[in-house]
Amino acid sequence: xxxxxxxxxxxxxQSSSGSPSQVILVQRSSGMGLLMxxxxxxxxxxxxxxxxxxxxxxxxxxxxxxxxxxxxxxVANWEEGEYKIAVITIDGVIGDADEDGYVLKQIxxxxxxESVRAIVVRVDSPGGVVSGADYILHHLRKLKKEKGVPMVVxxxxxxxxxxxxxxxxxxxxxxxxxxxxxCVTGSIGVIMPHYDISGLLARFDVKDDSIVxxxxxxxxxxxxxxxxxxxEIIQKNINEMFARFKKIVxxxxxxxxxxxxxxxxxxxxxxxxxDQAVANGLIDKVGFLEDALERAVELAKLNxxxxxxxxxxxxxxxxxxxxxxxxxxxxxxSIxxxxxxDLATPRAYYLYTTxxxxxxxxxx
Numbered sequence: 015x016x017x018x019x020x021x022x023x024x025x026x027x028q029s030s031s032g033s034p035s036q037v038i039l040v041q042r043s044s045g046m047g048l049l050m051x052x053x054x055x056x057x058x059x060x061x062x063x064x065x066x067x068x069x070x071x072x073x074x075x076x077x078x079x080x081x082x083x084x085x086x087x088x089v090a091n092w093e094e095g096e097y098k099i100a101v102i103t104i105d106g107v108i109g110d111a112d113e114d115g116y117v118l119k120q121i122x123x124x125x126x127x128e129s130v131r132a133i134v135v136r137v138d139s140p141g142g143v144v145s146g147a148d149y150i151l152h153h154l155r156k157l158k159k160e161k162g163v164p165m166v167v168x169x170x171x172x173x174x175x176x177x178x179x180x181x182x183x184x185x186x187x188x189x190x191x192x193x194x195x196x197c198v199t200g201s202i203g204v205i206m207p208h209y210d211i212s213g214l215l216a217r218f219d220v221k222d223d224s225i226v227x228x229x230x231x232x233x234x235x236x237x238x239x240x241x242x243x244x245x246e247i248i249q250k251n252i253n254e255m256f257a258r259f260k261k262i263v264x265x266x267x268x269x270x271x272x273x274x275x276x277x278x279x280x281x282x283x284x285x286x287x288x289d290q291a292v293a294n295g296l297i298d299k300v301g302f303l304e305d306a307l308e309r310a311v312e313l314a315k316l317n318x319x320x321x322x323x324x325x326x327x328x329x330x331x332x333x334x335x336x337x338x339x340x341x342x343x344x345x346x347x348s349i350x351x352x353x354x355x356d357l358a359t360p361r362a363y364y365l366y367t368t369x370x371x372x373x374x375x376x377x378x
Contacts (some may be wrong), residue, residue, distance in 0.1 A: 084119055084326045092307060092323030097131045099310050100124045101168075101303070101325035104135065104150065107365070108142030108176050111149035118150075120326045121157050131321065132310035133158065133165045135183060136303065141176025141201065141365040144255055151262065154183035164313035168306035169193035169297070174201035174285050176364035178296070179259060182266025189309060192301040193288040200296055201366040202263060203283035204255045206248065212238050255362055256281075269295050285366060 089101065102120045112118065124130050135154060141147060158165045167173075167181045167190060178199050184190040193199055215221065215237060222237035233244040240248070260281055264270045270277040280286075280294055291297045299305065307323050314321075 083328060084123055085328070086123075086324050087327055089303070089307070089323035089325055092318075092321070094319060095321040096129065097314075097316060097321045098127065098129045099132045099134060099307055099314070099321050099323045100127065100130045101134045101136050101323060102154070103325060104177070104180055105138045105170070108139055108146045108150065108180075110143055110146050112146075116328050118153060121153050123326060125157055125160065130161065130163065131316060132163050132314040133161075134303070134306050134310050134323075135165060135167045135181065136170065136325070137167060137173040137177050137181055138170030139177035140172055140174050141179065142363060144176070144204065144362045144364050147176035147179045147364050150180050151183055154180065155185070158183065158185075164310060165190065166306045166310045166313065167191045168303045169197045169199055171197060172366070173197060173199045174366035175203065178202065179262060179364050182262050185266055186268045187313070189298045191297040192299050192306040192309070193291060193297050194302055195288055195300050197288045198285045199288070199291050200280065200286040201283055202259060202281040203364075204252050204259065204362055205365060206234075206252055206362045208234055208240065209236050210239055211236050252362065259364060267295060
């Protein structure tokens, strides 16, 4: 740092008025001093911003996220009583088996609640992955057995294929499957999508030159047609999954166990309206959620005044918001590689669809 000063008073220098001259000190800050000052302010501002984000995040989490990620709400007009009818919701496409999935969290919450006297499974799903649907069915049956309470199904707009499969959790309980008047259900069958793009590749002189341990490793490769001997192997696997589907239906609809041929007529992948499903014995009654709740109260041998109906909502977390922001931030025309991977992965579905399938890894 450099300094310059005028002569001090008493040195003989006077102003024009005859008074002693004032001392003026002029300082020039060096580059190092300015840098230290800037760093100090930067650290202060950064610390303040981080503290604000931390406090804001804690408030956000406290506001939107319960300990198990669920929010319990009363169903309208079912808000009185010391006992509970728990509504477990299965909606949307069913993904892979997931212990942290929304459906499993609902099941775990109901299992711990000693005041639950009956369960209504609310289904609005076109189905999904075979393993995911079977996983949910297993845990619903286990819950029903462990708690020893009746279970009723309420179908919303759609309960097709895997959606119908999980509805069989009611097993042989009489008058236990309700469907809304506009519901479509059924679609009993299995599909393993496969897309042959070999013609497209040939047009652009592109070849699949993969090195494999055996030719069957590429049985479902999109880059070549399926040879008859490979198709026979795949069809055998599909048939075994189909046989399990029909077995599950027979356990949930005992009339088909007595008359398997009647089920074979219906198990073509076809969907049915609610009225058609009643006529064919696939469901018991046409009715709304309220009708299913009333049946659950009846099976629990309670009065409506004694119970409250509750359902669970998964609130939006800040992580969901971040995922949404990230998806919106993608450049127009960008390609999601995870979707390509899903399309290229051979897998079987209990699913009502005619479109290429892309699945989430989380069971709904």
